[in-house]
Amino acid sequence: MELLWFIPSHGDGRYLGTTKGGRAPEYSYFRQIAQAADRLGYKGVLIPTGKSCEDPWLLASALAAETKRLRFLVAVRPGLMSPTLAARMASTLDRISEGRLLINVVAGGDPVELAGDGLFLSHDERYEATDEFLTVWKRLLSGEEVTLNGKHIHVNEAKLLFPPVQTPYPPIYFGGSSPAGQLVAAKHADVYLTWGEPPAQVEEKISQVRKLAEQQGRTIEFGIRLHIIVRETAKEAWDAAEKLIRYVDEKTIQEAQRVFSRYDSVGQQRMRQLHNGSRESLEISPNLWAGVGLVRGGAGTALVGDPETVAERLLEYHQLGIRYFILSGYPHLEEAYRVAELLFPLLPLNHQKQTKPFIQGEVIGNEFFPSFIKV
Secondary structure (H helix, E strand, O other): OEEEEEOOOOOEEOOOOOOOOEEOOOHHHHHHHHHHHHHHOOOEEEOOOOOOOOOHHHHHHHHHOOOOOOEEEEEEOEOOEOHHHHHHHHHHHHHHOOOOEEEEEOOOOOHHHHHHOOOOOOHHHHHHHHHHHHHHHHHHHOOOOEEEEOOOOEEEEEOOOOOOOOOOOOOEEEEOOOHHHHHHHHHHOOEEEEEOOOHHHHHHHHHHHHHHHHHOOOOOEEEEEEEEEEOOOHHHHHHHHHHHOOOOOHHHHHHHHHHHHOOOOHHHHHHHHOOOOOOOOOEEEOOEEOHHHHOOOOOOOEEEEOHHHHHHHHHHHHHHOEEEEEEEOOOHHHHHHHHHHHHHHHOOOOOOOOOOOOOOOOOEOOOEOHHHOOO
16 A cells, blocks of 8 residues: 555545635645655645645645655646646756656546636546647657647657656556546656545446456556545544534525536546535445535545544455555645554555654653553
8 A cells, every 4th residue: 555645736625615723835834744744654645736725736836845755646637738848847847856757647537617718628538638749749759759640739850858857657547537537647647636525436436447448458456535534433423523614504506506516527426425415424434524525526435434444444445455545634745644543553555664763752740751650
């Protein structure tokens, strides 16, 4: 298993849907989270994309200089970026970060936001453009000269002069729940991503995408995007889940769901169906809670419970074929520590071993370290 964390570049806080306990999306705070994730041993961080976020490429390039091992999952946006420009950006960031770039392919899911960015393709047309985009992007980063006269993308004798560190190109992560999205993912992705749906639904997706990849003569790995609410006891965890949405009123839920209803993203539609905009029955699968999705787009579910139970649920996904777990929690700085302290020891992680410091905890009675006293 490999665990990644999240940079909340659209804002953070102790509660959802309110300014109470809110934290501004400031670079100094992002740096704290990135350096904490780096120190704690997370493999990387996802930096979100869209008009509600700070630009992920600029943010990743700044945070790369502030960290040592942390990798950065950064979005390319077919239709909004040309594949040649995206290839140069990826190659540069991969070099200056010394091979720590991961690529998140985002075709977009909100027609209103996409129209504001000048993109007017239909849902399936966006995946057609994504297919052509990745064909050019991958070949350029692999060192080829590329000419393509496609339906959406046209390049003539395109070249990339400065190669990336990772060969043939930085790994591609790709989410898409529709047939069109899954087909393109099977053709191009190294890691297929799903949001945190119940295990049976995730298993069905894995089976579908794996078969499509086999038809392309490829193998593919799998990842999942989840929130985590873990505490030392189950009661504390469920209390924390309820506390997270304590200030979310019906008007806020209705307004958020009104926006989400215009999305043509199948993944977002599936997230909405898990709760249907209602606070009732938010535990949609054992320990899988859909409360986050009442007001948050994208990943809307959290695993809730004590460390042993949450670890067991993560291992259930792992046994289905999930290797990469992109996690988050509110607020992201404190929860990065909590997840590492409570869950890392219970999971089979493929992480670089961190040197255990000699001193852990506060000195007792001005005389002894905690490790000196046997409990």
